[in-house]
Amino acid sequence: MGLQTVFRAVITGAPGSGKGTVSRRIAQSFGLKHLSSGDTLRAIIETKTDLGLLMKSCIDQGQLVPDDVISRLILSSLRGLEQSSWLLDGFPRTVAQAEALDSVYDVDSVINLDVPFQTIRERLTSRWVHLPSGRVYNIDFNPPKKPGLDDVTGEPLVQRDDDSPEIVSRRLKDYERQTQPVLEYYRSKGVLETFSGTETNKIWPHIHAFLTRKIPGNQQAVGKA
Numbered sequence: 001m002g003l004q005t006v007f008r009a010v011i012t013g014a015p016g017s018g019k020g021t022v023s024r025r026i027a028q029s030f031g032l033k034h035l036s037s038g039d040t041l042r043a044i045i046e047t048k049t050d051l052g053l054l055m056k057s058c059i060d061q062g063q064l065v066p067d068d069v070i071s072r073l074i075l076s077s078l079r080g081l082e083q084s085s086w087l088l089d090g091f092p093r094t095v096a097q098a099e100a101l102d103s104v105y106d107v108d109s110v111i112n113l114d115v116p117f118q119t120i121r122e123r124l125t126s127r128w129v130h131l132p133s134g135r136v137y138n139i140d141f142n143p144p145k146k147p148g149l150d151d152v153t154g155e156p157l158v159q160r161d162d163d164s165p166e167i168v169s170r171r172l173k174d175y176e177r178q179t180q181p182v183l184e185y186y187r188s189k190g191v192l193e194t195f196s197g198t199e200t201n202k203i204w205p206h207i208h209a210f211l212t213r214k215i216p217g218n219q220q221a222v223g224k225a
């Protein structure tokens with residue numbers, strides 16, 4: 001027991017594959033702390049500092065921010081979560097980032113969302129977000145209760161500048177070139193678990209079942225059920 005009960009996971013997949021949507025469900029069902037690299041970066045952009053401006057110029061063009069910058073940010077956030085089980089969403093996105101994470105923590109499971117690019121292109125044109133909270137909506141899939149407004153705060157929703165079709169194409173290319181090698185990295189460590197499909201609601205029960213088996217403490221719950 002003790003340290004053994006902490007569970008450390010990564011969720012990965014192309015932009016728009018549903019990482020944020022699935023992460024929220026995992027956080028709710030299993031109590032893991034959810035840390036999103038995109039939300040972390042967007043919060044820094046809001047501070048309008050020099051670092052924020054640099055991040056904004058990368059993100060708006062659909063480019064990854066430098067490895068050392070994002071690795072430092074995420075690893076310092078994780079330092080505050082030593083005793084907690086966590087789920088990293090959007091990090092690591094390069095092999096260099098995976099190695100930086102690996103030098104500090106062993107990752108127990110990597111959940112890989114495998115969704116066809118054509119499905120992703122369609123989804124991202126109708127993604128709407130509440131920037132302060134990171135809550136995500138979709139006109140077809142999970143529309144807000146009132147059009148254009150966040151369900152919880154009533155504040156306006158926006159479309160991300162980097163969700164335009166041209167920038168999405170660039171992000172998908174970068175994903176193939178820079179992030180797919182990360183899958184190989186984790187496959188060779190034996191922790192990669194891939195879930196394929198075009199609908200989050202069909203993929204989700206498989207992820208739920210997988211985590212129910214994997215997360216320490218849940219075995220007992222399953223045994224009693």
Ligand SMILES: Nc1nc2c(ncn2[C@@H]2O[C@H](COP(=O)(O)OP(=O)(O)O)[C@@H](O)[C@H]2O)c(=O)[nH]1
Binds near residue numbers: 022124126137139200
């Ligand atoms: N049509 C449809 N949209 C989905 C589905 N799952 C997620 N979405 C939407 O697709 C967009 C991308 O999902 P998100 O969780 O933000 O993906 P991320 O970029 O990987 O974090 C959002 O607008 C979601 O609401 C699905 O099964 N069908």
Ligand SMILES: Nc1ncnc2c1ncn2[C@@H]1O[C@H](COP(=O)(O)OP(=O)(O)O)[C@@H](O)[C@H]1O
Binds near residue numbers: 063093
């Ligand atoms: N781990 C990372 N390394 C480098 N850049 C990142 C990382 N995570 C996020 N970013 C930057 O933030 C942008 C938005 O990321 P995110 O919100 O995770 O969106 P998505 O998964 O939809 O691409 C990325 O396109 C990239 O510019």
